Amino acid sequence: MTARNGPTGVLRLLFRAPVWIYRAGLGGLLGHRFLLLTHIGRVSGQPRQTVLEVADRDPGTGEVTIASGFGGGAQWLRNITAQPRVRFQxxxxxxxxxxxxxxxxxxxxxxxxxxxxxxxxxxALVRGLGHTPDGAADYRAIGADRDNGIPLVVLRPL
Incomplete structure (x- = not known):
């Protein structure tokens, strides 16, 4: 598994399991720390789905912040960069x-x-990309690094 390509094989199936939970109408079991993101594939033009952890929520605006745990090369991140209109649940x-x-x-x-x-x-999230943070300054640097770090995205309701 690499940060740029994401998981493969059995690990990919395990990471996809929460999508199936949402599709079965059981998304509530995952609580409010996770969301189902529906986005458009930048090459195929077809809807794609992934479940992501909610890093932050603003109850006043409804905005939700999510993190790219597989770094800047995550497919969902590349897709929303090409087509930012999304739906989340x-x-x-x-x-x-x-x-x-x-x-x-x-x-x-x-x-x-x-x-x-x-x-x-x-x-655990940053160790998955090979980082060993030691305090807030390290997290700020990792979050600011779009290529090898963990970029964050805000979802703004329409």
């Missing part, structure tokens, strides 16, 4: 939105805030 709630890749500094700031709220999860 948290539990049973479906929302039409526009996806916006956060500027590097803001991405870094939000990743550091996420690490402060969920230190174990954040550490």
């Amino acid at each position: 948290i539990g049973r709630t479906r929302v039409e939105a526009v996806a916006e890749l956060l500027p590097p500094e803001e991405s870094g700031r939000r990743l550091a805030a996420y690490a402060d709220r969920y230190p174990r999860t954040a550490a």
